[in-house]
Amino acid sequence: MSKYFLSKVPVHALLSRSDVNKGKRSWDINSPTFRHRAVMGLFGDIEGSPRKVANILFRLDRIPGQAPFFLVQSTIRPIAQDVIAGMNVKEMNFPDLEPGQVVTFSVALNAVRRKTIQIDGARRTKIQPVPEDHDNEALENGETTITPWLQGKLSTALEEIQVVNHLRDILHDSGSGGAMTIQVDSIDGVAQVKDPIALKELLATGIGREKAYGCGLLSVRAV
Template identity: 25%
Template sequence: MYLTRFRFNTARVTARRILSSPQMLHAAVMSSFATPPVQEDDGPRVLWRIDRNGKSETYLYIVSPLKPDLTHLVEQAGWPTTGTWQTYDYGPFLSRLAKGEEWAFRLTANPVHTARRNDTEPTKITAHVGMRHQMQWLLQRQEAAGFRVVEKPRERQLIPGVDVHELVIRERRHLEFRKRGNSRPVTLVTVTFDGRLEVTDPDALRRTLTRGLGRAKAYGCGLMTLAAA
């Protein structure tokens, strides 16, 4: 597995156009491989995420089973003469994960649930729009995903019993775009979580980091990354 980081030159029109379209971003990511990796539900897959750290700091992160070549992105949306990308062997880090370790994490996800307006209608996939429900979506999945979001000491809780976890929503976005050849728009609610976790099941967490969490993985959701807490 490989972890790759690329910085967009947001002063370029092409970069802003690519960043405005999850469809174009997906195509750009998959074009990074001479032979696109097989996307299997039960195996490692290509995951990607956009991090906006400021007006001029926008990064693309990719986790992939094959090493990508981002020459096309450097030429179209980077700094062709001075810019590049960084790719790291992800395997050693993944293999060292151990139960009880604490890490800071970031995750962009598509929190959804099934709902219907009455008993006569079929259920349909519906986005969570409230911050409390979006956080709850993640907390409901933490055990199966191999981690536990760390709880704050009571004296640090702004609202005791409510503001319990080391978890914040960093960014929320409502996206609407059209797939090629389809006139119906695709709508997507994405949420970027920042928080702190404790590893409870290293194998399950490795699966989460390499297979993603939740839906809409083709459109920049599901990739969790860890950093020193």
């Protein structure tokens, strides 16, 4: 896709919506179920998987001086624009960039490693967070920390990647379907464009797992 819709949705305007609450007395911004329902609910009834049909990617952005908001990217215009206070929707084009061009970027990722292990004869998936760059024990053990891990994830499209800010959130809730815990790593950085076509592909499709819960959305801006 070349054109898309970019929506800025204040979180506080979604926390009280009855169609998101589903009878729950109150929601927590750190609930992965809330984040999923709140964002997917912006698009009304879509047959099949709303996230895949509308190519929905989103993340929680926190900018000093502003209330937290969801930044939502989609190929379908949200239907809820007129009923949610402060919601803003723009039709956009992905930027045309040149190899070697310097950009700033923001991305939300599920920065974990999954390893299949055997426990009592059964196969289980072990999930471990990617260590942060200042984790001295991980560095001493030769483990890959967040910056080189991110460089690998973006290697087809960007190079000379430097992390400027990194915030790790652990989202958790529990319900009748069992407990859910999702790790979301919000990263800001600077890089150079390596392959503009590959970069547009990452911008359109997102990166990694847990896209339904606010991971995967990459944004870039030329310096």
